[in-house]
Amino acid sequence: MSIVASAFLTPALVAHAEDPRTSPVIGGELLGRPGTQARTGGDVPPVPEDLTAESWLVADAETGEVLGAHDAHERLPPASTLKMLFADTLLPKFGREEVYRAEPEHFTDLGPGSSAVGIADHHTYTVEDLWHGVFLASGNDAVYALTAMNGGKEATVAEMNARAEELQAADTHVVNPDGYDARGQLSSAYDLTLIARSGLQNADFRAYAATGSAEFPGEGEGEDRETYEVQNTNRLLVGAPGLDRYQGIAGVKNGYTSAAGYTFTGVAERDGRVLLVTVMDPDSGDSLAVYRESAALLDWGFAAADTIEPVGELVPPLSALPAAADGGGRAGGEEPEGSAAGTGDGKNAGDVALQGAAGGDGAAAGPAVVAFTAAGIAVLAAAAWLFHRRHPLPLPARAPRPSRPPGGVPPE
Numbered sequence: 001m002s003i004v005a006s007a008f009l010t011p012a013l014v015a016h017a018e019d020p021r022t023s024p025v026i027g028g029e030l031l032g033r034p035g036t037q038a039r040t041g042g043d044v045p046p047v048p049e050d051l052t053a054e055s056w057l058v059a060d061a062e063t064g065e066v067l068g069a070h071d072a073h074e075r076l077p078p079a080s081t082l083k084m085l086f087a088d089t090l091l092p093k094f095g096r097e098e099v100y101r102a103e104p105e106h107f108t109d110l111g112p113g114s115s116a117v118g119i120a121d122h123h124t125y126t127v128e129d130l131w132h133g134v135f136l137a138s139g140n141d142a143v144y145a146l147t148a149m150n151g152g153k154e155a156t157v158a159e160m161n162a163r164a165e166e167l168q169a170a171d172t173h174v175v176n177p178d179g180y181d182a183r184g185q186l187s188s189a190y191d192l193t194l195i196a197r198s199g200l201q202n203a204d205f206r207a208y209a210a211t212g213s214a215e216f217p218g219e220g221e222g223e224d225r226e227t228y229e230v231q232n233t234n235r236l237l238v239g240a241p242g243l244d245r246y247q248g249i250a251g252v253k254n255g256y257t258s259a260a261g262y263t264f265t266g267v268a269e270r271d272g273r274v275l276l277v278t279v280m281d282p283d284s285g286d287s288l289a290v291y292r293e294s295a296a297l298l299d300w301g302f303a304a305a306d307t308i309e310p311v312g313e314l315v316p317p318l319s320a321l322p323a324a325a326d327g328g329g330r331a332g333g334e335e336p337e338g339s340a341a342g343t344g345d346g347k348n349a350g351d352v353a354l355q356g357a358a359g360g361d362g363a364a365a366g367p368a369v370v371a372f373t374a375a376g377i378a379v380l381a382a383a384a385w386l387f388h389r390r391h392p393l394p395l396p397a398r399a400p401r402p403s404r405p406p407g408g409v410p411p412e
Contacts, residue, residue: 079255209251
């Protein structure tokens with residue numbers, strides 16, 4: 001087999017890179033190298049041509065094997081894909097039927113031009129309504145409503161940074177909870193994939209991410225209260241003019257800001273295999289390019305998965321390592337499993353499924369079609385002792401990108 005960007009590798013480096021457990025880079029030495037890393041040739045199809053993304057990564061969701069990547073640890077603005085970390089951090093803390101009352105002071109940190117689901121001052125909403133606002137409409141107002149329930153922005157940002165540390169998402173630094181552009185707010189394709197994999201262990205996370213549309217409360221009160229439909233902004237889930245829904249897609253989150261460009265992390269199943277993909281900042285004037293490149297990478301991953309040798313791994317959380325388990329505690333102040341109120345099965349390390357994954361027509365289907373099997377989770381836990389926490393090597397400074405086309409697209 002050959003590896004793309006093989007000019008970066010000498011035989012000695014290849015021998016070292018083949019065992020990511022010895023690497024100072026989280027997930028494996030190759031993932032710290034600039035350029036595209038994928039072991040192609042022979043029976044393995046080449047990486048798709050014409051990819052323009054600043055960074056991307058494809059991984060097996062169950063085994064954690066990274067099938068291919070491009071500048072996996074490059075730190076970039078995440079836009080609303082950061083909401084995956086927000087949800088992974090806060091979802092276990094509130095029951096679906098808990099009620100929130102909107103107050104004007106809860107939204108003072110909302111950025112100008114933010115995407116919003118339409119929360120009205122002094123109206124009440126259930127937590128389920130708010131999570132629909134976060135996952136479907138990418139509503140920053142819904143994020144700040146849940147942030148108010150959680151004790152405010154400072155406390156929530158601190159919890160999100162602690163959760164990132166627990167997940168070994170060392171490229172990620174949170175400044176605000178919604179992903180709106182802020183100096184120093186960064187993540188990477190590797191980290192976003194890691195975060196998505198963690199979130200998808202939660203049944204509520206899976207259900208919200210796979211929901212195509214939902215009714216959201218509007219004007220009025222009680223039985224006379226009106227509702228309106230909000231549609232998921234994930235175009236691979238719901239489709240768009242000129243873009244087909246992706247067969248087997250089941251979430252998870254897209255984003256856009258002027259600094260980040262278009263970002264996307266998705267999960268899809270085909271023939272019993274579950275893949276994760278993250279694409280950040282395609283260099284294209286096409287607002288759908290992030291979805292087209294994500295779909296192309298998923299197609300490649302499914303075609304290559306049976307024969308390709310991985311270039312790295314998605315590492316387990318610190319709490320899955322023996323030192324944390326032996327100590328009887330959980331890193332970052334995370335509550336023990338089963339402590340979530342009203343959130344279904346929370347984070348179960350057993351046979352969990354992505355409920356309501358999109359069927360052939362892209363609509364949310366009843367039966368689950370994507371599963372993290374008990375065996376897959378058990379393998380992850382059993383292998384955790386092989387990994388050690390490391391920090392990624394610094395990468396070259398990001399080259400300037402062309403100016404983005406005007407169009408008034410709000411941040412997502």
